[in-house]
Amino acid sequence: MAMNTQGRPTAPGTATIAEIQTFTGNRGLDHEEPLIFEIGDTGRTGVDLPAAPKAKSRLGGLERSAEIGLPGLTEPETMRHYVRLSRKNYAIDSGLYPLGSCTMKHNPRLNEKMARLPGIGDIHPLQPQSTVQGAIQLMETLARYLMELTGMPAVALSPKAGAHGELCGMLAIKAAHEAKGSKRDVVLVPDSAHGTNPATAAFMGYRVKSIPAMADGTVSAEAVKAALGPDVAAIMLTNPNTCGLFEREIVEIAKVVHEAGAYFYCDGANFNAIVGKVRPGDLGVDAMHINLHKTFSTPHGGGGPGAGPVVLSAALAPFAPVPFIRKEGDALRLVEDAEGTQSFGRMTAFHGQMGMFVRALSYALSHGSDGLRQASEDAVLNANYIRACLADLMSQPFGDRFCMHEALFDDRWLKDTGITTLDFAKAMIDEGYHPMTMYFPLVVHGAMLIEPTESESKASLDLFIMTMRDLAQSARNGEAERFSGAPYLAPRRRLDETLAARQPILRWQPPAAVAEAAE
Amino acid sequence: MRYLPLDDADRADMLAKIGVKAIDDLFADVPNAKLLKSLPPLAKTQSEIAVEREIGRLSARNVSAGSVPFFVGAGAYRHHVPASVDHLIQRSEFLTSYTPYQPEITQGTLQYLFEFQSQVALLTGMDVANASMYDGSTACGEAVLMAHRITRRKKAVLSGGLHPHYRAVTETLAKWGDTAVAELPPDPQGKEDAAAAIDGETSCVVVQYPSVYGSIRDLKPIADAAHAKGALLVVVVTEVVALGALKSPGDMGADIVVCEGQSIGNGLNFGGPYVGLFATREKFVRQMPGRLAGETVDAEGKRGYVLTLSTREQHIRREKATSNICTNSGLCALAFTIHMTLLGEAGLRKLAALNHANACDLAERLGKVKGVSVLNDTFFNEFTIRVPGKAADVIEKLAERHILGGVPVSRLEPDHPELADLILVASTEINTDDDRAAFAAALKEVL
Numbered sequence: 033m034a035m036n037t038q039g040r041p042t043a044p045g046t047a048t049i050a051e052i053q054t055f056t057g058n059r060g061l062d063h064e065e066p067l068i069f070e071i072g073d074t075g076r077t078g079v080d081l082p083a084a085p086k087a088k089s090r091l092g093g094l095e096r097s098a099e100i101g102l103p104g105l106t107e108p109e110t111m112r113h114y115v116r117l118s119r120k121n122y123a124i125d126s127g128l129y130p131l132g133s134c135t136m137k138h139n140p141r142l143n144e145k146m147a148r149l150p151g152i153g154d155i156h157p158l159q160p161q162s163t164v165q166g167a168i169q170l171m172e173t174l175a176r177y178l179m180e181l182t183g184m185p186a187v188a189l190s191p192k193a194g195a196h197g198e199l200c201g202m203l204a205i206k207a208a209h210e211a212k213g214s215k216r217d218v219v220l221v222p223d224s225a226h227g228t229n230p231a232t233a234a235f236m237g238y239r240v241k242s243i244p245a246m247a248d249g250t251v252s253a254e255a256v257k258a259a260l261g262p263d264v265a266a267i268m269l270t271n272p273n274t275c276g277l278f279e280r281e282i283v284e285i286a287k288v289v290h291e292a293g294a295y296f297y298c299d300g301a302n303f304n305a306i307v308g309k310v311r312p313g314d315l316g317v318d319a320m321h322i323n324l325h326k327t328f329s330t331p332h333g334g335g336g337p338g339a340g341p342v343v344l345s346a347a348l349a350p351f352a353p354v355p356f357i358r359k360e361g362d363a364l365r366l367v368e369d370a371e372g373t374q375s376f377g378r379m380t381a382f383h384g385q386m387g388m389f390v391r392a393l394s395y396a397l398s399h400g401s402d403g404l405r406q407a408s409e410d411a412v413l414n415a416n417y418i419r420a421c422l423a424d425l426m427s428q429p430f431g432d433r434f435c436m437h438e439a440l441f442d443d444r445w446l447k448d449t450g451i452t453t454l455d456f457a458k459a460m461i462d463e464g465y466h467p468m469t470m471y472f473p474l475v476v477h478g479a480m481l482i483e484p485t486e487s488e489s490k491a492s493l494d495l496f497i498m499t500m501r502d503l504a505q506s507a508r509n510g511e512a513e514r515f516s517g518a519p520y521l522a523p524r525r526r527l528d529e530t531l532a533a534r535q536p537i538l539r540w541q542p543p544a545a546v547a548e549a550a551e
Numbered sequence: 552m553r554y555l556p557l558d559d560a561d562r563a564d565m566l567a568k569i570g571v572k573a574i575d576d577l578f579a580d581v582p583n584a585k586l587l588k589s590l591p592p593l594a595k596t597q598s599e600i601a602v603e604r605e606i607g608r609l610s611a612r613n614v615s616a617g618s619v620p621f622f623v624g625a626g627a628y629r630h631h632v633p634a635s636v637d638h639l640i641q642r643s644e645f646l647t648s649y650t651p652y653q654p655e656i657t658q659g660t661l662q663y664l665f666e667f668q669s670q671v672a673l674l675t676g677m678d679v680a681n682a683s684m685y686d687g688s689t690a691c692g693e694a695v696l697m698a699h700r701i702t703r704r705k706k707a708v709l710s711g712g713l714h715p716h717y718r719a720v721t722e723t724l725a726k727w728g729d730t731a732v733a734e735l736p737p738d739p740q741g742k743e744d745a746a747a748a749i750d751g752e753t754s755c756v757v758v759q760y761p762s763v764y765g766s767i768r769d770l771k772p773i774a775d776a777a778h779a780k781g782a783l784l785v786v787v788v789t790e791v792v793a794l795g796a797l798k799s800p801g802d803m804g805a806d807i808v809v810c811e812g813q814s815i816g817n818g819l820n821f822g823g824p825y826v827g828l829f830a831t832r833e834k835f836v837r838q839m840p841g842r843l844a845g846e847t848v849d850a851e852g853k854r855g856y857v858l859t860l861s862t863r864e865q866h867i868r869r870e871k872a873t874s875n876i877c878t879n880s881g882l883c884a885l886a887f888t889i890h891m892t893l894l895g896e897a898g899l900r901k902l903a904a905l906n907h908a909n910a911c912d913l914a915e916r917l918g919k920v921k922g923v924s925v926l927n928d929t930f931f932n933e934f935t936i937r938v939p940g941k942a943a944d945v946i947e948k949l950a951e952r953h954i955l956g957g958v959p960v961s962r963l964e965p966d967h968p969e970l971a972d973l974i975l976v977a978s979t980e981i982n983t984d985d986d987r988a989a990f991a992a993a994l995k996e997v998l
Binding site: 044065067068069072073074075076077078079081082083084085086087088089090091092093094095096097099100101102103104105107110111113114115117118119120121122123124125126129131134136138139140142144145146147148149150151152153154155156157158159160162163164165166167169170173177180181192193194195196198199203206207226227228230231232233234235236237240250277278279280282283306308309310311314315325331332333334335336337338339353368369370371376377378379380381382383384385386387388390393394396397398399400401402403404405406407409410412413414416417419420421434436457458461466467469472486487488489490492517519522523524525526527528529531532533536537538539540 | 846
């Protein structure tokens with residue numbers, strides 16, 4: 033069986049179960065749906081537009097003549113196509129989505145409604161600032177919430193996602209070093225970090241130096257101190273970390289980092305565990321991004337859009353990117369030009385993800401200070417409840433200890449069963465669950481990272497736990513078939529990732545082109 | 552709190568099961584001195600009514616584009632989005648799903664991404680496209696970095712017709728990533744000779760089509776000039792509807808095409824979220840950033856889709872990845888692909904023709920206002936006018952008369968006083984004859 037270095041199988045198993053064949057290939061509510069290219073054509077449209085009045089073309093002789101090949105559908109056909117596709121997706125609204133590190137919490141619909149108010153959704157980023165004072169006020173209000181909750185004096189709102197926020201924070205750090213005339217070229221990253229951390233550091237020309245974790249899954253101040261030196265610009269540390277643990281030596285780590293003249297970048301992907309409980313600013317953090325699509329529940333949307341504002345310490349605040357907000361009398365102004373400031377520059381066109389800002393603010397206002405703290409406590413409580421209820425059957429890499437918002441198991445308990453983490457995950461699909469995060473963090477073999485979030489009721493958690501226990505017992509009993517061919521009951525069986533990568537088909541081709549390519 | 556299902560009895564039961572007395576026992580790893588003893592000084596839980604009121608008040612203080620004659624563009628355009636688009640993207644199964652890491656239960660997302668990639672490749676005239684970027688400007692920065700990787704050179708030539716924000720984003724990456732940019736001066740007339748700036752160290756030349764000032768030039772000569780020196784041509788399109796009327800960049804020799812896709816399916820949203828389109832030639836696909844959906848088969852031989860070529864990406868390659876990008880713009884890409892499917896080729900061409908005709912009409916009307924001149928020989932749905940005096944003041948005065956009349960170039964190029972009398976003006980299918988007449992009349996009044 034083809035496997036990658038984490039022991040993750042990359043080709044599907046072959047076991048099958050008997051099934052009823054249908055004429056259409058559909059299975060009840062699960063419809064087979066062709067591509068738009070197979071059902072639409074270039075002459076059909078679902079939009080009625082008036083014909084353009086005759087005018088002399090000003091296109092400079094560059095009019096498109098040949099057909100583009102874009103298929104169209106009428107409105108009812110379009111509705112059916114996408115509704116059918118949607119039904120092949122798992123979603124938070126349909127079930128528990130325990131994807132560790134991703135924070136699949138409830139997405140309140142009030143936030144969607146607020147984002148579609150005409151004064152929010154239908155304003156242009158470059159219309160006169162005098163006509164968008166309410167929008168800038170909204171950004172200012174969200175900024176205040178983020179600063180208050182993190183205990184940090186400044187925030188850069190414009191980064192478009194978590195990784196973009198990391199880049200922002202690290203650029204501020206690089207600019208701060210440069211302003212001091214210091215040329216440091218190393219960034220320390222624990223080997224349990226999200227892949228985006230080393231990718232961001234390398235992207236900026238830093239050399240990445242790995243720090244091993246202790247046996248308990250956290251990083252020690254001693255290990256950090258040993259790795260520090262005059263060439264180290266910063267440490268990038270996730271807290272709570274990717275193993276779902278609070279870095280208990282974080283205050284000492286910040287201290288030794290600062291003593292060595294370096295800065296402390298905190299990956300705030302897991303901030304949702306500690307909102308209202310502890311403030312990163314009080315721990316010695318210099319920069320931290322906040323994934324609004326995790327902690328503040330803006331919808332994940334099948335992979336974005338997100339938003340990654342970065343809170344900054346006083347030392348880094350002057351280097352924040354444009355635009356930033358400045359008070360001028362009663363008015364608020366977005367400063368859009370870096371000239372004449374210490375700003376490191378611009379990260380994106382316009383002002384950032386306003387559509388996400390309004391959803392995040394709506395979430396924060398709805399929860400309030402008490403609700404935000406309760407949400408973090410419930411997230412931690414739910415994760416520990418699951419951990420406690422599965423600890424006798426599944427193995428924990430760092431012993432039986434409390435976690436924060438996510439519970440981490442490894443695959444030692446599956447040893448000699450012939451069943452992998454991947455198999456176990458796929459069997460969860462047949463039970464109606466989205467699998468947990470698997471094979472991450474990389475430092476744990478066969479990792480299973482379960483994050484239930486605060487959005488689950490106790491009844492929902494109990495059913496999930498009973499299901500996991502039943503699966504675990506079944507695995508321990510060597511009932512391999514339940515796992516090796518799973519999922520049996522999803523819209524698709526296991527997909528061949530090896531084939532997809534070896535012979536990439538990345539777009540639809542007209543049948544003629546496909547036939548030609550095969551010759 | 553209406554979003555939290557646990558009640559105090561549940562919490563007590565669960566703490567007992569875990570074997571602790573109080574919730575703070577679970578926070579034992581947090582240094583005790585740092586644990587907050589009181590709530591943050593922010594308002595407490597509020598009802599839907601109260602939150603709606605508060606955000607509604609902020610919304611009401613803004614002048615929405617739909618409430619006035621509206622001609623603002625410069626990289627974000629107000630088009631009509633069919634009602635069915637917004638309905639479909641709000642389906643729970645799309646809205647509240649994650650990146651499709653488990654393909655067996657995310658075929659919906661994967662198939663629409665595959666369709667999206669196919670549409671983008673066709674529209675740009677390229678071989679392959681990825682599953683989207685954050686927006687056009689960050690896609691532009693990534694395109695330059697990709698060109699550096701392919702050519703193993705480190706200098707990008709940026710056209711003076713490139714949107715100044717895109718230029719600034721690219722500059723930021725260059726400045727801090729130890730690469731170089733050669734910037735040509737702002738080119739409102741569309742006359743620059745970018746080819747002359749290409750030398751043996753140039754990895755790519757970046758041109759915008761149509762330019763930020765609206766002008767349209769044949770890309771073939773610049774593509775040939777770049778290729779002759781071993782450099783690539785990166786083409787930026789900020790108004791993707793233009794590709795319904797204009798020859799595709801791929802047809803004229805582009806190596807990488809990036810677009811802001813907001814115009815199709817997505818609202819203005821004060822600047823984001825938008826959706827970056829990223830397309831290239833087949834031979835460069837392994838140097839491309841971002842997610843890719845690909846076709847494969849499942850264990851029973853049925854066609855299906857997966858995320859593929861992920862060995863380029865950060866979660867596998869870590870510091871050796873092509874980019875640090877993780878999240879993309881999935882839902883905005885969905886809005887794009889639905890709207891594009893509704894339009895189809897016939898609808899897109901009609902939409903493009905309508906935009907062009909409306910802009911031609913507006914250019915004629917504004918050109919007749921005393922003291923105003925239209926700079927462009929060529930344009931699609933946006934062009935540049937010169938006004939007597941400061942453009943920014945003119946725009947403010949128009950706003951006082953409830954007309955949002957475009958973008959003063961000084962807002963984008965504050966350090967170029969010689970451009971302070973220029974305004975970028977856009978007209979799309981949303982503008983009526985009355986809107987355009989009102990704009991011309993008001994402009995006459997304020998000058």
